[in-house]
Amino acid sequence: MTIATDEASRPAAAEIPSLGEATRVWAKIGLLSFGGPAGQIALMHKELVEERRWIGERRFLHALNYCMLLPGPEAQQLAIYVGWLLHRTLGGLIAGLLFVLPGALVMLGLSMLYVLYRSVPVVDALFFGVKAAVLAVVIEAGLRISRRALKNRAMIAIAVAAFLALFLFKLPFPLVILCAGLTGWLGSLYAPALFEAGGHAGKGGAPEFKGVVDLMFERGELEHAKPSTGRALRTLALWLPLWLGPVALLWLLAGGNNVFTQIGSFFSAMAVVTFGGAYAVLAYVAQAAVEGYGWLVAGEMVDGLGLAETTPGPLILVLQFVGFLAAWRVPGGLDPLVAGSLGALLTLWVTFAPCFLWIFLGAPYVEALRGNRVLSASLTAITAAVVGVIMNLALWFGLHVLFGTVRPVSFGPLAPDLPVLSSLDWRAALLAAGAMLAMLRFKQGMMTVLAGCALAGVALRLLG
Template sequence: MTAATNDGAATAAPATPTLAEATRVWLKIGLLSFGGPAGQIALMHKELVEDRRWIGERRFLHALNYCMLLPGPEAQQLATYIGWLMHRTLGGLIAGLLFILPGALVMWGLALLYVLYRHVPLVDAVFFGVKAAVLAIVVEAGLRISKRALKNRAMVAIAIAAFLALFLLKAPFPLVIFGAGIIGWLGNRWAPALFGGGGHIGKDGAPEFKGVVDLMFERGELSHAEPSIGKALRVLAIWLPLWLGPVALLWVLLGGGNVFTQIGGFFSAMAVVTFGGAYAVLAYVAQAAVETYGWLVAGEMVDGLGLAETTPGPLILVLQFTGFLAAWRGHGGLDPLVAGSLGGLLTVWVTFAPCFLWIFLGAPYIEALRGNKALSAALTAITAAVVGVIANLALWFGLHVLFRMVQTVVVGPLAPDLPVLASLDWRAAVLAALAMVALLRFKFGMIPVLAGCAAAGVILVRFTA
């Protein structure tokens, strides 16, 4: 059998990979998945669509569009989805786990090093520079997403409203996302021209060839992808207890005030509302972890994001760092390093277990979702709100990176965080400005910018102390 490429030439159809062959490729992707979701999705496209033709262009984009509708890291869910298509549940588990495990192991090691050597002057100087780079990276991410999301005045208005609700009113992040989705759903009925697109990524002239999955469909080998109530109930019966069972057990054994119970409950809730990826939810997580629970201080949250930027896998692994520090500080009699490791492991579990649930439960129904214009419009509005959320994150980080003192000013219902201008750290401001120039003007990669700022931080701290 042959397959046509985009130039009309006939080529041999790709062979169906064995599970072992697929596992090696998923491990390669997991080890090389630096650069956030955009870079990770591009890597998967090259490996799975262009180089191996395991999945066709249109089906790849269709799977990506579905993953964009879900809370959680879309790149990890896309890997799970494609692995599930080719090799059923086991294939999905292998693909999804190998996307997470390398980064989670690296983050665990970095968290251990962080708490052991954080106050060594050299390490402290490195993180001083990393904080400035992280601020520039968040700003660059916001600008990149805004170009795609803010296509008209309605989307700009939603983004501004989301920013003001978070910055001035301290509105809960889930409420902002839910409100944006309702606006998009209503907008589809009142002004569909303004709310079309749903954030879906398309590409004119996409190469028309049959990938492995398309050939499997033709041969009737995708029966596991057919939706049924029985399959859905079985998925719920397995994955809901796997996800929430440990959280309930901790509540019964340790009580609601224990740090492990708090970690399990809080990050389980985050797993349901993390639309828009790590950047979108991080400001809310940071404020809750710093101000509500007291797990860590603002500067440590920025350090965690810097560490997550340097590891493979989903950027949302920054939550593992947060859970590690939370349990390390509230160890309750356990060895602090053991408690921190368990807290990080619990965070990873309750963050990613629901990702498998969303795929195994919902993927068979994606054809029904594909043409749903109301759902597409809701995603469009949520994507616009994410721009405002990231702007709030950038401002929150900027205040805590550039100024030594920040205060909350309450005026009626408004409660913005404002800097004490006299506490400006000129060294951090210079480093952040240079990092932004490197990223935005000269298009340097994320890792070189982080490394350069870390080295510059050491020099600045050494000669200005």
């Protein structure tokens, strides 16, 4: 993301916006936040830094750098962070909720349409085309991140190691991220030059100007942004029960084998380890949801990602689709659509509630940790590992999109998933190749490619 502005053309920093004015801006951002985290962060920069000057360039980048260290969607957490700086806890709540709600409502509607009309031939053909486009989108995301993250041989080695750990050895995703973070920590001690390549320290190049938050700090109006042990304990006492209380209640009332208990427990754990954004964690979620719990099949996971790509808000909303299908398939005594809606709601809660906890608890300490080299080095290593994780996701999707049969094969400690070559679907391969050509060679937008592949899928199915 290029952030370059003409300082002479900037208006003077405004006074603190009213809560109502800020709410309107957060609603606008929530409705227009398409394009994944890169597009969402660029939109927030344009609205908050360039046009309104509510936050200065350096403080914006500082907040972004440390939101990337947290598990969960960094763009939403950045919105919570800025809303909290401007209007304390209420401002953070409004910013974070409005960033998620529009996309969540759209995703719920699309999930219902999916289960009701998925078997209609035309709808099935549309999703056939969307799957091919999703494969291209994931590959393009991996290449985009790799250009930023893999600046030297050490970063390339970390990315390759992450890929092999997941694809060949089936190591748990959280373990891979933990090892990457530890590698960055050790690198900051013994080879610091190699771990400054990620560009996360926010040093240099940012024009000096004061935003509203900076002026608030100078006037002593950011007392809530100072670390406080008492406030931290109160935050934990409030948000931990809010986040995990429903899951504990489900365990007590329904037991560990109930689908809602499984949804709450699994996605609560995901909320703690989702470093690197949605693409990084999807392969692990897909493996658990498809092979572990049997909530959905591989093709449906790709469909869900395609739906999430077309909605505003964080891409991690694809988890809502997974929760919906899981409860829809095992509704108990409920109507399937009601059960699915409750499953989606529970997934949303345990996925996004901790995002508020991370910011409200940690942001005051983050404000006091400017330029910390150890944290920056850990983030650089984790970002490099995320490239390998995304490539593993692209391979997983590719195998299930292009081939009708994929089987795990054991070679001693190695356990890769390999395709049956005779099950290759030439139509899917043709669509995927066209989608990658459109995105990588002709620089077509994601929405254009998704729509084009969906229509091409219908045409190929009619011809087939």
